[in-house]
Amino acid sequence: MLIKHRVQRNSLKTSHTVFSPLINPQAHQSGLLQELLQEDPAHDYDLIVIGGGSGGLSCAQEAAVLGRRVMALGFVVAPAQGPSWGLGGTCVHVGCIPKKLMHQATLLGQALTDSRKFGWEYHQQVKHNWETMSKAIQNHIGSLNWSYQRALREKAVAYVNSYGEFVEHHKIKATNGKGQETYYTAAKFVIATGERPRYLGIQGDKEYCITSDDLFSLPYCPGATLVVGASSVALECAGFLAGLGLEVTVMVRSQLLRGFDQEMAEKVGSSVQQLGIRFLRKFVPVEVQQLEKGSPGKLKVVAKSAEGTEMIEGLYDTVLLAIGRDSCTKKIGLEKIGVKVNEKPGNIPVSDVEQSNVPCVYAVGDVVEAKPELTPVAVQAGKLLAQRLLGGCLEKVSFLLAPTVALTPLEYGCCGRAEERAAEVYRKEGLEVTHTVLWPLERTAACRDSNTRYAKIICSRLDYDRVIGFHVLGPKAGEVTQGFAASMKRGLTKQLLDDTIGIRPTRAQAFTTLEITKSSGLDLTQKDC
Template sequence: MRFSKRIPHEEAAALNKKVAVFDFVKPTPLGTTWGLGGTCVNVGLYTKKLMHQAALLGEAVNDSMKYGWAVEESSFFGLFTKRSQINFIRLLSSRLLSSRLLSSRLLSSRLLSSLVSFPLVSFLSSPFLSSPFLSSPFLSSPFLSSPFLSSPFLSSPFLSSPFLSSPFLSSPFLSSPFLSSPLTKFCIIKTFFSLSLSLLDKHNWKILRDAIQDHIGSLNFAYRVQLREKNVTYVNAYAKFIGPHQIEAVNKKGKVTTHTSSKYLLAPGLRPNYLDCPGAKEYCITSDDLFALKHCPGKTLLVGASYISLECAGFLKAFGLDVTVMVRSILLRGFDRQMADLIGSYMENHGIRFIKESQVKMVEQVEAGEPGRLLVTYANNAGEQNSEEFNTVVLAIGRQALTQDLNLDVVGVKTNSKNGKIICDEKENSNIPYIHAVGDIVDGKPELTPVAIQAGILLVRRLFGNGTVLCDYNNIPTTVFTPLEYGCIGLTEEKAIEMYGADDIEVYHTNYVPLEFTVAQRRAKECYVKLICLKSQNEKVIGFHYAGPNAGEVTQGYAVALRLGAKKEDFDNTIGIHPTCSEVFTTLQTTKSSGLSIAAAGC
């Protein structure tokens, strides 16, 4: 994917200006670095979206069974095919043989041939859970303190699948003499448990990681070619100011060069913050490392409640991993509170664990390896401490502007003393006439790649062309790619009330059920939309919020409507495409102030 519109340096080159791009990535503490393209391409939106897509495909495989698809035996759901059941029987037989409990004659017994006729995926269900087994000495055995009980298996979709209600548990097999030996029972249970665990772990991290990195590598190369084609000089070196109009650049070999220019556009983006506690930089990683990680992260702790944290938690859980999110205060700060709570509720109900109102105090290495083992000590707001082991700890606690590395003080550029970001006016000008800035590095502006690109293009047109248009930082659409996606435009409900007062705000809202969820019997309780309208301006829509599938695709088009000042009646007078999730916005009738039910109805 490449942007169809020009990006700032291309725009300047098209206006016959001599342009150079200085780009250099300082390695993370883990040693991760990347090529040309910035955070968005290499360790941001592109990589996250591809990981999210992998998670969606996993859900689609699950849903496909309800839609009549017989999934290939190479996948987990291939267990439902007869060939896979036969293969399972062979594996079970070999394990029982190795336990010396049975003879090889079992392989040809009527018992095994009858077992093939029953759906395999029913074994762990039903009657077993109410059998005498639960009152047996087994419950006091070492098994109950084994790693199995804290494994991802117990919180996986496997245990709630149709797999658990088949005829197998009521078959003659369970009352056959074969099961009379307690040791035999234990062997069978252990075999099914271990096999199920191995089958649940069907996602291949390495394949996904390599495919994504190959794609990103091709983009890095394409960008370099593109620069050359546009007559833009590319310098792979870290630049900093050494005087007015003058910079010094150091490449990876330590070679130093100096350069001068009449104009500078700063767009270095931000880098992740690290916790200020023992072991954080030594043993934790960030999103700058996660997407290039060569091994599966295993049991993962994500620290932080940012959209980066929740997005990563979502796709890691979808890959079958044990995922925990540690939250100091609230989820998705800066986003609508109601929508943030919906996202959190959906994630919790899909097996992602949250440790709330807590902070990490120490990270210690228990065992080196890939992924290895880490002991995390944390404390809640009451000061109570706890410890837990994880394979990987991902820090997603915000990002910082490393403007001190640019030597901005040498040329007198003003920055916010609290966050280091550059202070600019509405025209992207710093206090130094020849230095401009766009993107995350600018104080008070949205930290979004498309915003930086748009601001940069318009700036270049004003500087070197006949442009007069300023970047509009209002009604910017964005999407959070959590398991239940969230798209929004404009004001949050809290901000709208703060700006205009509760009496001037009307909120139209409803729950809905995506048609695609119905046959698949997927949870849709949190699928929800709302429009925030300003009464005094004929119900002008000032806030748009959507929680549901394909949020980015749904949200993008409505951004045009809000930019043009759409009112509630414009939504009402628009004919929706049926049946779609997006059409819900054209039929909203219930207001929050009415107190009426918004329970979801069918199509």
């Protein structure tokens, strides 16, 4: 059903004709549609979004497209340690964007090495300049900030660079950088304040350590670096630092890539180690001391065994903490209106329609409990939330099939269930795992190791061998995963993969020729060049 409606925006004094193809017929029949199209004169806005990241901006812009009065608050408080930023949130400033660009810097360095095998001869010394890379990345981020502001203006979203804090159920206080306070009311609110890095809580961590938030805008080369943590952020940072020629050590308390497929996680760890990265497994820092000031300086780290009493010490130029993030839900007045917040890490439990325990308050993005902390997930959740609240749509986000990629030097892409999680749900006898090793053609001439790249699919025997887990470790794994994720949403099966003609010679072709099952016990090893 295509519905055309005209809405007079009281706050902006403009009128907009809006076409919404997403209106559900049930909404019209139940009277919900008529209710949605009525503005609430008792409030300044129909919707106020607190947070200027991907999820919040997506929600605000979609609500404006639907012809509603929308305000977005995007003030970022600079913590005692770490940077502040403008519109765009974590992804743009200290996440996906700078991470991918630094990952690309590493890949270019690897390509230089490989190029000699393809006949390229060069005699000038090649070295990396951190300052040049950092400046280029920050210039690009600055251009993205401008584009976000322009998009909000074009969609007539009232953007206010102020800090939002609830004072009543339908009323917030907005405080700008000069301390000036303004009060606004709205029928509904969306919390999209994101997360900030967690510290260890030991002597010297906040004084002398940096986090990934700092690394991506660091004005100097960090030198010999200790990365503390085993998350995707930790391994990604370790990978591109090593790829730039730096000495890197990774200290891991327990397992790598918790929540991911553990077979793949260990393979990622092995691939990272091949860059010369040293792993300290089952250790945790207990103290960080500054021996020399400077940029970077010199630090001593004292660590203790996570399983015993053994103590070790190490000297590093930089200590990078990547041990998780806590939600930014403190000091925004949620306790004043009774919104339930988990004590640690401060995220908000919501229903399957992103609604908190307080009916007028919703949440999207990393601030939400037990949802994938991925930018595209936040964007889609924000967009669909606006459509449900203000456009009569009933569609919800499918979180289970959210694809993702770890941008380690050898990328790991996945979609659906990890093998161990699948076994819990379907039992081992209800699964069939088919796998292979990959050796991309362009790596053969360069004599890159042939058996580190790996792919597998996990299928449900009880559902026509439907693919419920997709995993690939290799170059451009994110690009490969994206297409298969769309197919999985449409019920991809092993037979459909077998019936598909592959593109030769590509990495993705391997998924159309999978033959060896884990249950067969056959060897996958390929001979080196």
